[in-house]
Amino acid sequence: MIGDTINQKIGEALKAHDEIRLSTFRLLSSAFNYEFIAKQHKLSEDEEIVVVRKEAKKRKEAIEAYEKAGYKDRAEKEAKELSILQEYLPPEISDDEITKLVDEAIKETNATAISDMGKIIGFVKEKTKGAADGTKVALLVRQKLSL
Secondary structure, three states: OOHHHHHHHHHHHHHHOOOHHHHHHHHHHHHHHHHHHHHHHOOOOOHHHHHHHHHHHHHHOOOHHHHHOOOOOHHHHHHHHHHHHHOOOOOOOHHHHHHHHHHHHHHHHHOHHHHHHHHHHHHHHHHHOOOOOOOHHHHHHHHHHHO
């Protein structure tokens, strides 16, 4: 379980005086605790991965925001945190695989309009178990259905 590993890594980061890793692991541990409180049961590994993905997405958005605002030092810190979080995520699915899944979903759901976008995204998310970037999926679906 990722949560158990994170608690061990907090101790290692404390001993190594690695402030970035320590703060990232503490933040992730806190996110796991919040999710535990919300769900009222011990998190499964899939649920933990969802939490790590949410935190990684927050870092990606923060990097973009800091870069636009000209805060390169903050963007670099967020990028370091993102790389630490990505150590605990399975690899993302390639764009080619996402395209194949979207095409398959369009065929299976007989989607023809943008109003069918939710069905297709749901299908792809179910097949990939969250390993596909939702933004990429939505963009691809929008392109395919607007043709």
